[in-house]
Amino acid sequence: MDLICPICGSKLNIPGKSCVCPSGHCFDIARQGYVNLLTVQQKHSLHPGDTKEQVNARRAFLDAGFYAPIADTLIETARELHVTGEILDVGCGEGYYSARLASALGLPLTGMDISREAVRCAAGKYKDALWLCATASHIPVADRSCGLVTSLFALTVPEEFRRVLRPDGYFFQVLAAEDHLLGLKSVIYDEILHKHKETVPDLPGFTLVKSVPIRFSFTVTGNQVENLLAMTPHVFRIGKAGAERLRRTESLTDTASCVLNVFRRS
Numbered sequence: 581m582d583l584i585c586p587i588c589g590s591k592l593n594i595p596g597k598s599c600v601c602p603s604g605h606c607f608d609i610a611r612q613g614y615v616n617l618l619t620v621q622q623k624h625s626l627h628p629g630d631t632k633e634q635v636n637a638r639r640a641f642l643d644a645g646f647y648a649p650i651a652d653t654l655i656e657t658a659r660e661l662h663v664t665g666e667i668l669d670v671g672c673g674e675g676y677y678s679a680r681l682a683s684a685l686g687l688p689l690t691g692m693d694i695s696r697e698a699v700r701c702a703a704g705k706y707k708d709a710l711w712l713c714a715t716a717s718h719i720p721v722a723d724r725s726c727g728l729v730t731s732l733f734a735l736t737v738p739e740e741f742r743r744v745l746r747p748d749g750y751f752f753q754v755l756a757a758e759d760h761l762l763g764l765k766s767v768i769y770d771e772i773l774h775k776h777k778e779t780v781p782d783l784p785g786f787t788l789v790k791s792v793p794i795r796f797s798f799t800v801t802g803n804q805v806e807n808l809l810a811m812t813p814h815v816f817r818i819g820k821a822g823a824e825r826l827r828r829t830e831s832l833t834d835t836a837s838c839v840l841n842v843f844r845r846s
């Protein structure tokens with residue numbers, strides 16, 4: 581992947597244990613194998629993005645295979661479209677989906693996330709990919725360098741995604757649908773508020789190729805019940821009573837419901 585300096589935008593070279601640009605801006609490659617390209621100005625808090633607890637919970641849950649149908653749909657769709665070139669996963673988390681996708685397609689992968697804990701966790705397990713700590717609003721990657729950009733349960737920044745995509749490249753976006761994890765919600769909330777959710781958004785500079793619904797049931801028991809909660813934004817919204825009800829839940833059968841939107845540059 582052609583990396584660019586997050587300060588001045590010129591090409592980064594990797595001569596040894598660090599990345600440097602012609603103006604002398606220098607970024608260390610961490611012992612764990614990821615590159616920190618997040619500047620102080622781009623950080624809006626000391627530890628932006630997902631916490632270590634969230635990252636560990638997601639790793640334990642995803643590695644147990646509960647969401648394998650989502651990874652399978654990504655792989656099947658990429659194969660159908662004959663995706664080529666480099667993959668960039670934005671908001672990659674601990675790397676579960678994109679590591680599987682890249683390995684199934686035999687394509688090079690770069691994953692980036694604003695959370696240092698997330699990229700550290702990804703780099704520790706998936707050694708074949710390049711992992712960057714960086715923000716989606718300033719992607720430190722050269723224009724037109726990716727064949728596929730993915731954003732899975734993460735944020736979408738259309739202008740940046742379009743800039744880094746090759747003209748024939750694809751953008752895969754996975755969004756949770758309105759009926760995602762209703763079982764969990766019915767345990768933790770007294771009342772479920774139905775808020776309309778746009779699952780096929782209009783993206784400036786992109787044309788929708790297709791939208792693939794993904795819906796399946798799964799059952800979690802023991803610790804995985806708490807892991808499921810920790811992976812979701814509900815972990816920050818849950819009240820005392822809801823937390824107590826979940827703590828007493830030994831087994832939960834739920835339905836994952838999301839959509840894979842495939843876009844091309846228009």
Ligand SMILES: C[S@@+](CC[C@H](N)C(=O)[O-])C[C@H]1O[C@@H](n2cnc3c(N)ncnc32)[C@H](O)[C@@H]1O
Nearest residue numbers: 629630671672673693694695715716732733734
């Ligand atoms: C719900 S998690 C999804 C992680 C992963 N894609 C998955 O599905 O397992 C959203 C991720 O986006 C990251 N994130 C939040 N703001 C970001 C930003 N501005 N730039 C890059 N990543 C960001 C978080 O740290 C978190 O890892």
Ligand SMILES: [Zn+2]
Nearest residue numbers: 585588601605
């Ligand atoms: Zn520079």
